[in-house]
Amino acid sequence: xxxxxxxxxxxxxxxxxxxxxxxxxxxxxxxxxxxxxxxxxxxxxxxxxxxxxxxxxxxxxxxxxxxxxxxxxxxxxxxxxxxxxxxxxxxxxxxxxxxxxxxxxxxxxxxxxxxxxxxxxxxxxxxxxxxxxxxxxxxxxxxxxxxxxxxxxxxx
Numbered sequence: 001x002x003x004x005x006x007x008x009x010x011x012x013x014x015x016x017x018x019x020x021x022x023x024x025x026x027x028x029x030x031x032x033x034x035x036x037x038x039x040x041x042x043x044x045x046x047x048x049x050x051x052x053x054x055x056x057x058x059x060x061x062x063x064x065x066x067x068x069x070x071x072x073x074x075x076x077x078x079x080x081x082x083x084x085x086x087x088x089x090x091x092x093x094x095x096x097x098x099x100x101x102x103x104x105x106x107x108x109x110x111x112x113x114x115x116x117x118x119x120x121x122x123x124x125x126x127x128x129x130x131x132x133x134x135x136x137x138x139x140x141x142x143x144x145x146x147x148x149x150x151x152x153x154x155x156x
Contacts, residue, residue, distance in 0.1 A: 004093045004127025010105035011133070016143060019134040020126060027097055027129060029062035030156075036123065036132050043132070044116055044124045044140065046101030048087060048108070049079040055090065057103035059144070060113040064153035071111070071152050094127035101125070102143055112149040117141070 003020060011018055023036035033040040043062035048055060049071070056079065058066050071079055084096050090106055091099050101124050103110035116122065122140035123132045135143070 002126060002128050002131055003133065004091070004100060006091075006093050007100045007102060007105050007127055007133070010102060011135075011143075014143060016135055016139045018139075021123065021132045021134055022130060023132060025129050029125075032125070032129075032132065033062050033123075038121075038123045038132070038134075041115075042119045042121055042123055044101045044122050046099045046103065046110075046124075048082040048090065048099060050082045050086065051077045051079050053077060054109070055082060055086070056109045056111060057099075057101065058111050058113065058152065059101040059103075059116065060153040061115050063155055064113065064115060065156055067152050067154055070150075074150060074152065075111075075148075091127070094125075095129055098125045098127055098129050100127055100133070104143070104145070110144065110147045111152070112144045112147050113153045114149055114151050115153060 029045045033043045040063040047058045119137040
């Protein structure tokens with residue numbers, strides 16, 4: 001089982017206890033949830049967006065899509081999806097498409113969707129396509145800290 005070094009170091013520095021859960025190789029968050037036998041509502045995914053001011057990570061449940069219009073209006077920024085080249089540079093120790101939703105570990109601004117607030121457990125990418133990190137919902141919310149949040153996603 002593997003976890004990205006940057007993520008591992010950050011979780012340890014923050015004193016967060018976590019488990020690693022191995023699952024069959026998958027490239028979509030919903031297939032990951034299915035393969036790991038966890039709820040897609042509890043699988044947090046990071047969607048990296050950008051504009052002329054930089055990058056921002058929207059953290060949402062795997063069962064949801066980001067509503068870019070809501071984010072653009074709320075933040076008054078014309079945000080769009082980052083491309084694979086950007087992701088490779090920002091998350092150099094992760095496989096492309098296996099972005100952990102802990103933006104603080106990678107010095108990326110984070111916005112957090114309120115749909116994840118009530119989860120008792122949270123799972124998220126460890127930085128590859130075969131491992132998930134499992135933390136308590138309380139610890140996950142602590143990792144999010146005082147970041148901006150709101151409802152900016154919708155169920156698929």
